[in-house]
Each structure stands twice: as structure tokens, then as C-alpha cells.
Amino acid sequence: MKKWLYIVSIMLVITTASPVWSIDRIAVVNITNIFQQSPQRATVAKELEEEFKDRVTELQCMERDLQSKTQKLQNTGNDMNPQERKELEQSLMIQREKFSSKIQSFEQDNHRRQTEERHKILSQIHEIVRNIAHQEEYDIVIDISALAYFNPSKDITNSVLAQVVK
Template sequence: MKKWLYTISFSLVLTISTNIQAVDKIAIINIAQIFQKLPAREVAAKQLENEFKGYATNLKSMEKKLRNDIEKLQRDRSIMKTSDINNMEKNIMEQRETFSNKAQIFEMDNHRRQTEERNKILRRIQDAVKIVAMKKNYDIVIDTSTVVYALPSKNITADVLKEVK
């Protein structure tokens, strides 16, 4: 009976000590902070702005022409012929449809490219996290947004930020 009790106690001590050791191999990181401080994010934003600048300018000029035509129709409607009013209304409807389609395509392309650039940056951050975790022998790295409390010594955000840059 004593041997059995010793065996259970010894097993319990081993299990507890293993769990305590595992806690030492967990680090936390603030990915949002790294993402915000990363110079590559600003570079990507400027690149995207330049990439879509011509398209945005074209959409703005289309919108301005459409507004001018609508204002002209509203202003001159009383002195225009019925056929001219119908032609202008038809033209405005076509312009609206074209503008709407191009604006939708622009939004989809812009969103797709922003997602691509964000994912590239996040992959770089993830690679840096892996490198830092291996160097410091961490088994698990958890984002601070999912942790209620952790010791500041377990935070490797600054180390990852250095690695990413």
C-alpha cells in the first residue's frame, strides 16, 4: 500500500513539475503594436496609394462630370425640349451605371491589394516570431489580446520588432 501511495505521489509531483516547466516556455507578443510600428506598413500604404492614384483620379472626374450634368438638367429642364431632356436623362443613367461599376471594381481591387500587402507584412512578423521563439526556447507564443495577465518578462514584442526590421 505504501509503495502504491509513493508511486502516485511521485507521478503527481512529476506531472506538476512538467506543467510548471511548460509555463516557463510560453511567451506573449503584441502583434498589433508591431504592425503599427513597422515601417513596411507605411511603405505599403504609399505604394498602394500610388498604384491606385490614376484610377481614383479618373473616378473623381467621372463623378464631377455626372454631378455637372445632373445640375445642368435640373437647372435647364424648364427651357429644354422633351427629347433633349429624355436624351440627357438617358445619358445620366448610363454615366451613373458606368461610374457605379467602375467604383465597385476599384473598391474590390483596392481591398484585394490591401489584403495582399497586409498578409505579406503579417507573414514577416510571423517568421520573426518563430525566429525569436526558437532563440529564446519558447514553445508557445500567444498574442496579448488573448491573455488576461502575463508577466512583463514574458513579453517578446520588442525582440520581434527588432527582428522584423
């Protein structure tokens, strides 16, 4: 009976102690820092700027035209005959609605594309993190933003960043 209790006690100690042994197999990484320093981020920003350049130019022209017509209405509106003034006001209203619609569409498309590209970059970063965790035999990798404290010796951010920059 004593042997049986001894064996059960040892088994209990081993099963409860194993999580303590695996604490050394946890690493931390600063995904935000890696994303900010990623050369792909700057490249994507330039590509998106080029992709939306024509639409931005069109919206700027529309805005200038609206401003000039509004200024004209304010400056000469009292001197116009009522019919001309009414036509100009209606034209401005229609143009504002069209402008507002185009801006909304532009913002949605721009946001969607930025999200797509951000997701691609983050997917690459996460893949690199998984590879490094596998190579260095980490069981868990946690983003620094989720921690109150960590041991800097467990930080693999520089290793990941070195591979992202390649």
C-alpha cells in the same frame, strides 16, 4: 507494495507538475502594435496609392462630370425640350451605372491588394516571432489581444519590432 505506491505517487506528481514548470516558457507579443509600427506598412501604402492613382483620377473625373451634368439638368432641365431632357436623363443614368460599377470594381481590387500586402507583412512578423520563440526557447507565444493580464517581463514585442524594423 509500499514501494510500488510510492513510485506511482512520484510519477503522478511529476506528470502533473510538468505543465507548471513550462509556464515560464510562455511569452506574449503585440502583433497589432508591431504591424502599426512596421516600416513595410508605410512603404506598401505608398506603393498601393501609386498603383491605384490612375483609377482614382479617372473616378474623380467621372464624378465631376456626373455632378456637372446633374447640375445642368437641375438648372436648365425645365427650359429644355422634352427630347433633350430625356436624352440627358438617360445619359446620366447610364453614366451613373458605369460609375457605380467602376467604383465597386475599384473597391474590390483595392481591398484585395491591401489584404494581400497585409498578409505578406503579417507572415514576416509571424516568422520573426517563431524565430525569437525558438531562439529564446519559448513553447508558446500568445498575442496580447487574447489576454486579460500578462507579466510584462514575458513580452517579446520589442525584440520582434527591432527585427521587423531592420
